[in-house]
Amino acid sequence: MVADPSIRKLVTFRDETYEEMGKKFKKPIVRYTVAAVLKNPYAGKYVEDLSALLPFARKLGSKLGKMVVDGMGGEKSVESFGKAGVVGEDGELEHIEFILHGGLAGGYREHVGDLKYAKEYLQSVEVQGSMGTTLCIPMRCKWEYRVNYVDTVRVSIPDAPRRDEMVIAIAGGNGPRPNGRAPPGY
Numbered sequence: 001m002v003a004d005p006s007i008r009k010l011v012t013f014r015d016e017t018y019e020e021m022g023k024k025f026k027k028p029i030v031r032y033t034v035a036a037v038l039k040n041p042y043a044g045k046y047v048e049d050l051s052a053l054l055p056f057a058r059k060l061g062s063k064l065g066k067m068v069v070d071g072m073g074g075e076k077s078v079e080s081f082g083k084a085g086v087v088g089e090d091g092e093l094e095h096i097e098f099i100l101h102g103g104l105a106g107g108y109r110e111h112v113g114d115l116k117y118a119k120e121y122l123q124s125v126e127v128q129g130s131m132g133t134t135l136c137i138p139m140r141c142k143w144e145y146r147v148n149y150v151d152t153v154r155v156s157i158p159d160a161p162r163r164d165e166m167v168i169a170i171a172g173g174n175g176p177r178p179n180g181r182a183p184p185g186y
Helices: 053-072 093-109
Strands: 007-020 023-039 080-087 124-128 135-141 151-155 165-173
Touching: 007 053, 007 151, 023 053, 023 135, 023 151, 053 093, 053 165, 080 093, 093 124, 093 165, 124 135, 135 165, 151 165
Parallel strands: 080 124
Antiparallel strands: 007 023, 023 165, 080 135, 080 165, 135 151
């Protein structure tokens, strides 16, 4: 069993769009992302049983989820969400898979409102990369599939992940993508 991965740093990104293609919005479209840069306890070695990451994943999801909700101004402001991770060169995709799919989403959902409504599948992307790798975080509406909520938030941290690190990021949004107008069922 391995201790929880240590957090080297937390990075936040806030993107506010007021106008797109000449169209001004009544309220800004906000995307808020929190990324944790973590020491990978399994870097450089194969370990069969990664289940020790599961309790950490839930705690991390709760911590980052609270930060996103607070950064967005409360749970009612979060209408869309997503998650992504990048593992450094000495790690395996499976290391971030265990975190992203092993409890992180459940920890995040604790903060985005009534879980019977925040039931939509929490999309994710997992990649292996080096420092500065751009993460493309897929966003979806938290209640149900709505085509105009399908969006992507991009973030990059210039000094992460190092070879023996992971970056885990979650994002929240306050509505559909800018100028989304695809018809339902499209």
